Amino acid sequence: MNFAAPAVTGLRNGAERAESGTLWAALALCGVGLLARLAPLLDAGGRLFHQFPSEDGYLMLTIARNIALGKGMSVSDGLQPTNGTQPLATLLWAGAFWLTGGDRRAGVAAILVLQLLFACAAAILLHQLARRVMRDLPHGSSAALLLSASWFASPLVVNHSMNCLESGLYVLAVISVALVFVDSPQAKPWNTLRCLEIGALLGVAFWARNDAVFLVLAACLLHAGWGLWDTAKPLSRRIVEALVFGATSVAIASPWLVYNQLRFGGIVPVSGQSEALEARFAENLWNVPAAVFEYATLYLPIPNSLEQAPWVIAVATLVCVAVAALVYRVLRTGSPAARAVACLGAIYGVCLLLFYGLSFGAGYFFSRYTFPLSPFLALLFGAVVRRLWEVADARSRRLAPGAAALLLCALAVGLDLRLYRNGSSHMHFQVVDWVREHVPDDAWVAAPQSGTLGFFHDRTINLDGKVNPAALAVRRADGAVTRYVLEKHEIEYLADWEGLASWAKQPRIAAQFELIVDDPVKNLAVLRRRDRAGQR
Secondary structure: OOHHHHHHHHHHHHHHHHHHHHHHHHHHHHHHHHHHHHHHHHHHHHHHHHOOOOOOHHHHHHHHHHHHHHOOOOHHHHHEOOOOOOHHHHHHHHHHHHOOOOOOOHHHHHHHHHHHHHHHHHHHHHHHHHHHOOOOOHHHHHHHHHHHHHHHHHHHHHHHHHHOOHHHHHHHHHHHHHHOOOOOOOOOOHHHHHHHHHHHHHHHHHHHHHHHHHHHHHHHHHHHHHHHHOOOOHHHHHHHHHHHHHHHHHHHHHHHHHHHHHHHHOOHHHHHHHHHHHHOOOOOOOOHHHHHHHHHHHOOOOHHOOOOOOHHHHHHHHHHHHHHHHHHHHHHHHHHHHHHHHHHHHHHHHHHHHHHHHOOOOOOHHHOHHHHHHHHHHHHHHHHHHHHHHHHHHHHHHHHHHHHHHHHHHHHHHHHHHHHHHHHHHOOHHHHHHHHOOOOOOOEEEOOHHHHHHHHHHEEOOOOOOOHHHHHHHHHHHHOOOOHHHHHHEEEEEEHHHHHHHHHHHHHHHEEEEEEEEEOOEEEEEEEEEEHHOOO
16 A cells, blocks of 8 residues: 555645745736836826836936927927936837827826836746746746746835836846846857847947946856856857957947037036036945845835934845855856856946945935846845745645745735825925926026926926036036026026025025025925016
8 A cells, every 4th residue: 555645645736736826926916016007007196297207217208208309319498408318218218208299198108108018028037037047946936936026016126117217128138138148158159140139238238227337247257257167168269259249239339428428528428427426435335235135135125214224234234245145155056047147146236336335426326226136136035935945844835835925915015005105296396386386388497406397397407417518517617506507597496495495595696596485394495586576
């Protein structure tokens, strides 16, 4: 009599139930992520304009709309040429505005749908990447499904992938590159056409965001460096292949670089120059642990008020150490595919974190800057889940998928509902609303933070230099934009956050402008040029 048969059957049935539980968990998470992105399209409480488009997102939308209207890459009613943007997403958004006749509402709705499609494509490719990395491991398929769905539904991913910037498109490009370099360990030579195709993909990634230069570097180092410990394909051949696809990526990127240099006097767009202008060495280094912690855990966002707390930094640093240890373990003992992706992510991630941590300003954007690392950290998340599943006893294996489903779905629903609840407000719309109510359409308004206002009021002049080379030049020369404001006689109003009220204390500004709104509750300040006060 075979007493083992019932036990084997029970284990098989338990495994099937576990796989089924994982599938339902993944479907539920995908549904949450989909609804979180679709809900603002219904525009309840003004969420179409308020929830997802960020201040910098509105800058890109303004430039894209001007392109669609035949005004070129510009701001300020088409009168100020600019390169303060990432080109690929801007051109795609311009296509959306062209199809909708420049209509603001329809254009933004179309762009939100485009970003939703990019996010879906990124999740599908991340699933394929995880399957390739974990294909020879027990429960690898289930872990791949769960991690990709968890990434898609994460509130951090939802928010950054829908911000009307290049973030979602760029992450899609990064995952596509990682999927290509899963095959980097293969000994089979890459022909010229394959190298050109890979170089083109890397070039597209650069057009999506110019810090993809670090992704190109990581890809070249990975592919050529693999020959140092695996001689199945000669090192010389690998170096030639890396040079071909690296040079191709530079060739694809060069039109944008040449345009920047010839038109604006530097290959770095004015937006990057503006943000780096007041940067201090290593001022963003404390942001590194928090960013790694959030993307490694996916569902534990750190409140802004706690990001600089010593105990939070300590815990996040421990997570960074754990992530580094896991990456090291994968590099030592993982499959060739897993080692290739880990190596690519490690080189790219270290470069990205060091660049934004040490030499760049605008620390409040650090989470967005490091968002492209989220797919690599999601793979580690999936590897940990798979390992826990593997070492669990038979009973835990049957219960784990259901428990994981409940926990992850509860976190996703709760955090994405919080994102939706807060989506009826926007940090800059108090300025837009005041200008819309009190300022004629043909009056010029200037603002240091001009993204949101400039999208809704065409005659808006940017003062921080992010999209205005003239203002940036004055900031470089004088350290402030006071002279620029005084010399631009067409400026009738200055409007921005409440801190702008302090400008009225500067004698030269006070001589020409009067403070007419100072509202700390609404976080709004407005100054009006004195010689125009009675003309309207």
